[in-house]
Amino acid sequence: MARTYVVTGSASGIGATTAAILRKRGERVIGIDLNNADIEADLSTPEGRADAASRTIELAGTIDAVIACAGISAPIPKTISVNYFGVTELLTALLPALAGSDAPRVAVVSSMASLQPNSAEMVEAALAGDEPKALAIAADLAAEGPASGYLVYPSSKRALARWVRRESITPTWAGAGIPLNAVAPGTVLTPMTAGLLGTAEGAAMVDANVPMPLNYHQPPESIAHVLIWLTSEENTHLAGQVIYDDGGADATLRGDDIWSWADAR
Numbered sequence: 387m388a389r390t391y392v393v394t395g396s397a398s399g400i401g402a403t404t405a406a407i408l409r410k411r412g413e414r415v416i417g418i419d420l421n422n423a424d425i426e427a428d429l430s431t432p433e434g435r436a437d438a439a440s441r442t443i444e445l446a447g448t449i450d451a452v453i454a455c456a457g458i459s460a461p462i463p464k465t466i467s468v469n470y471f472g473v474t475e476l477l478t479a480l481l482p483a484l485a486g487s488d489a490p491r492v493a494v495v496s497s498m499a500s501l502q503p504n505s506a507e508m509v510e511a512a513l514a515g516d517e518p519k520a521l522a523i524a525a526d527l528a529a530e531g532p533a534s535g536y537l538v539y540p541s542s543k544r545a546l547a548r549w550v551r552r553e554s555i556t557p558t559w560a561g562a563g564i565p566l567n568a569v570a571p572g573t574v575l576t577p578m579t580a581g582l583l584g585t586a587e588g589a590a591m592v593d594a595n596v597p598m599p600l601n602y603h604q605p606p607e608s609i610a611h612v613l614i615w616l617t618s619e620e621n622t623h624l625a626g627q628v629i630y631d632d633g634g635a636d637a638t639l640r641g642d643d644i645w646s647w648a649d650a651r
């Protein structure tokens with residue numbers, strides 16, 4: 387029987403590809419995006435999220451899975467609102483509709499940028515649920531110029547990845563039988579990166595920060611397939627993971643020892 391999937395960012399890139407694959411497999415998909423979606427809503431504001439959630443639940447009834455792809459990468463305050471609060475608040479608001487599913491699943495899109503320099507203060511404000519404070523920190527950084535402003539995006543993705551690990555093991559998620567995980571892409575060929583990759587200078591800058599020894603820049607399908615498996619009935623025990631599906635960028639940058647945190651000091 388078809389499962390009901392809610393896909394945010396369904397009008398473009400990774401979200402559009404994920405929605406198209408799911409529909410082709412016969413699943414029911416409810417897309418959320420600013421335009422060209424079943425539910426047109428702005429996830430950058432608390433009102434937009436609440437409105438999106440209530441209209442989605444009204445349309446969907448029971449929801450079997452949510453795949454949160456909507457995001458922006460601009461060095462502006464709104465990036466923390468869309469990429470962190472636009473995911474965490476929406477997912478929380480959709481929980482009552484996931485409760486009715488036999489196999490509820492949730493996956494979000496973080497980024498390998500979660501490994502890049504970021505603002506610890508902004509990450510903590512986001513994790514504390516303080517959107518006005520996170521926005522104020524982002525506004526100060528953006529006002530300092532592009533180099534500081536760029537910290538907003540990695541901060542949003544670091545905060546989201548930490549939220550997934552933190553929340554996934556709580557009674558709300560694990561206790562309710564809902565696997566909650568993230569996929570962290572490298573450089574994906576979508577409208578988000580087209581401008582930057584369109585110039586030799588931009589591409590060189592991206593590649594210097596995102597080494598991808600396995601197959602280089604990736605198509606959106608490479609992320610969509612992992613998101614779809616994470617939210618399938620087959621995923622019964624994978625929880626709190628941030629899967630770096632990034633052509634080897636994480637392994638290149640962090641190396642082979644990410645286990646020593648618990649070693650005797």
Ligand code: NAD
Nearest residue numbers: 395398399400420428429430456457497571573574576578
């Ligand atoms: P994209 O720009 O092609 O698609 C993003 C979609 O999100 C768009 O349809 C856009 O309208 C929607 N969106 C933006 N702001 C919104 C808002 N306020 N409310 C509702 N919808 C909104 O980008 P993409 O490459 O498909 O990115 C999808 C996700 O993957 C993003 O979270 C992005 O940060 C992440 N990501 C992308 C890359 C990459 O290289 N493209 C790498 C790592 C992570």
